[in-house]
Amino acid sequence: MNTDLAELVNKLQATLSKMEVALGAIADAVVFLDVNSQVQWCNRAFVQLVKRSHSTIIGSQFRELLPLAQAGVLIEPDTYPDVQMRKGGYEVAEYEFIQGDRTLILQISGSCTGVAEDKVAVLTIRDISDRKQTQIALADREFKFRSIVENTNDILVILTPEGVIRYISPNIINLTGYTATEVESQSFEPFVHPDDVHQLWQAFNQVASTGEKLSGIEHRVRDKDGSWRWHCCNISAFEDTPGNWLIAIVGWDITARKQTEDALKTSQARLNKILSHTAASIIYYRVYSNREWHLDYYSPGSALIFGYSTEEMIADNQLVASHIHPEDWAVMYQDCFDKIFAEQTFEHNYRYLHPDGNWRWISAIFTSVWDQSINGWLVTSICTDITDKKNTEIALAESESKFRTIVENVNDIILITDLEGVIRYISPNLETIMGYTPSELEGQSFEPIVHPDDLPKTWDAFNQLATTGERFSGLENRARHKDGSWKWFSSNLSVIRDTNGNLLFVSVARDITERKQAEEALKASEARLNAILSSTVASIQHVHVYANRDWNLQYCSPGSELVYGYTAEEILADSHLIVSRIHPEDWETVVPKIFDSIFSERPSEHEYRYLHPNGNWYWICYNITSVQDEAADCWRVTIIATDITDKKRTELALAESELKFRSIVENASDILCIINLEGIIHYVSPNVVSLNLFEISTVKP
Incomplete structure (x- = not known):
């Protein structure tokens, strides 16, 4: 081998060594498969994934090393990613892989190279299990939040x-007749009574400036029909996103309580699932002991991470570093160099100002090795964009905060139980309402605290809910307070599933003890009143009278039958039954006076003759009181009618007797004189004048 060829081989080997170091440092598993799906090469991450030694992996069948499943079912050999890639029909997909006692979610991508008969598949395998679990937890929190918001009796x-x-x-x-869309994006002021707007603004400013929660703020809210209803609310402030403060209000209708006192006496949570996957940035550079560095390589995916082309980043050694958040750079600078010099593998998360003007979270994994030839360290950095993950974690934390804000502010007790009735969760306000701390009841069955007489209907409601899945409203039962007393509750029930798919019951229970006590007191009062009215020889009627002089009977006492000869039911069935039997002469004279007194709200008394069903004319005395009800657009009139026939007969007899007496006295020849024991003359007959004795005025006292 000549010198040039040897030098070329050395450079090629050096390049291959660098690439192998780079691929070995990638967090994703990378594997090369031949046309028979046998492993030809893999990086360290793949070895860790399948938990086999490198020597036993090479040459093994890919599907034997990594049995893949979808929806819990192992996939067929001809559907494995490398097989589909060779056919040209593969898209990035997710698979399940059982690793010991864990089920991992793997995202597999890749490509093929080579001729048709000898295509080599290169697969990149990414473990996305943590991201999936975070998404599931976020979805579960979102579902629970919505379930509570939609079932609570309060307004959020x-x-x-x-x-x-x-x-x-x-x-x-x-509660008000408005839909959410009619109210959202509007100012709250038009929906609140003008006299109460100022105090609400004061409360909002106080919670915003101090961070303290305010409770029991009472105010009036306008219904869609224009009427006013009393509400009470708890107010707190929270950060939706850093620096963006919002006001959370949990309000409930206290109109009934206000009326009772006068007479006797609702996350946001809009969460977004951020599902994003970006390619990794692989950076290769040299670091020297004087803490300077020289960039040698940026992978093409770096442009997606950092927003600059690879050429721009290599040309400017400080370009990426200058965009790291100053706070994060101060932490990273010392730590990174110390660990590079110690040849430790480590990870740093930092904020990066992207050219698009947004801060992004970057995760960087560093590996380093000393290279004598450059008198420095060869460093490989694998960077991925974890902004979605960070945002999801922040959203989950905000969701948890909103969830707790709602739970801690509502007046209802929120209870989550399993199918066996074991309490899995109960809201902290349990102690205020029932005397127990949550830890005293969680993990226990609800049965011991529910009144024995109410257990059957409680279980019936739960069974119906489990069968139909439809919300159950208005379950009333009694629960035992820690002091031994019984309190009445009204509950709305719904179902949810936990992360394992198990069915759970959500109960939103409101204390209605005071209402029940008021109802019992009202029943007792009505019973006493009916007893009195049943024994009273008088007719008591409640009537709604309208401006057009029409009327509608609302109530007729049992004593009416004694006065009018008809039962209360017969009188109520025909509003004109009684008036049709009033003597025509009396009807003409009495009716105008009756309506005048009603409309002027003056108490009045009238007498008329009434044709009794027995055929006799009876005299009736009619006492009327009235008060105008603007809401009902009528006058509420109370009529007490008594039979005064005997009285009238006595008065007539007395008048007739008086007439006879005067006729006799005035025609007698004698003088009639009445003198008391003191000799005072009380009466002298008129004929004293005709007898020329005295003038009457001279003898009268």
Whole structure:
């Protein structure tokens, strides 16, 4: 071999050695297969993947070293990537590979070289298991978040610092009549009572400036029909992205509570799955002990990573380094050189300012070896864009933060149980409402804390949910407080699946103990009232009267039958039954007065004759009170009617007696005089004048 040829061979061997070092440093597994799918060469990553020695790998069948499956089923030999590549019909695909007790997700790409009969396949195998698991976790978190938001009785609202509604949960339509699309991107102010807008702005500014959560802010919200309803909310602030603060509001309707006090007494979470794969950048350069370096090679994929052509990057030794974030460069500079000089393999993640103006996250793996010929180190750097992974991790962390913000602010207890009723998760507000800490109940069956009488219907609801998968609303049952008392809850139920596909029940439970107590008190009050009314010889009626002088009977007491001769049911069935039997003369005179007193809201009393079903005319006394109800566009009238026939008869008899008495006295020849025991004259008959005795005025006291 002549000198030139020997030098050429040495250079070729040196180049091959460098390329082998570079390929060996790549995190992806690389393998060369002959036309029979036997391994001709592989890098260190492939050896680590199949967990076989290099010597046993060379010459082995690829499918024996790497059994591939899709959807849990091993693929056929003629569908292996290298076979399809030789046929010219292969696209990058994902496969499953069982490595010990782990199932890896591998992404395989590659190409073929050579003539048709002797094509060599070069495969690049990338382990994307971690990325897949992160995506699954993100999707699971998204599903749980949406399940809670859509099942809770509260309204979740996310505002910008300017008060613009960025997100509102779908159940807004149930509480206010508006759809989410009608409200989103609008200012919150038109939907809040003008008197309450200022206090909400104060609350928003306070949480934004202090970071503290505010609870129990009460305000009025306008329904779509124009009416006002009372809401109470908890307010907190969070960062959507670094430096971008948003206001989170969890509100619930307290109108019923407000009315009860007066009378007796809803992540955003829009998460994006970022699925991206970019080619790696392979960089080969020399590093010297004075911490200077010289770039020798950039792979074509480097342009996709760094945004500059390979020629531009080789021409400017500092081009890429000058775009690394100063904070990251300060950490990397000392550490990188120390480990290069120690010939350690290491990894650094750093932020890189891409020419498109965006910061990207780059992962760089470094390997180094001392080369006496250059009196320095030969360094190989494999760089990949991990921006998607970082963004996914940040999104997952933000999702977790939003999830916890919602769970910790809602008034409902959020409970996740498995099919056996074992509590897998329970929200922290359990301690406030029920006295237990979450750790006291998690891992335990829910049965011991549910009232025995309510267990059957609770299990029936869970079984129905497991069978149909449809949401179950309004399950009411009792749960035992830690102090031994029983509290009433109303729950909405839905199903989700965990990352392993297991069915879970999500319960969003609201404490309705006060409502139940109020209902019981109302029932007792109504029972007492009915008992009183049943024993009262009077007709008590509640009537809605309208401006057109029409009316609608709402209630008639049992005593009405004693007054009118018809049952309460008969009277309610025919609003004109009673008035049709009022004496025509009385109807003409009484009706105008009745409507005048109702519309002016003046209490009044009227008398009329009523034709009883027994054929007799009865006298009825009619007491009326009224109050206008603008919401119902009517007057609510209470009528108390009593039978005064006996009284009327007595008055008539008395009048007749008086008339007879006067007739006798005035026609008698005698003088009638009434004197009390003190001698005072109380009465003297008129004929005292005709007898020329005295003037009547002179004898009267």
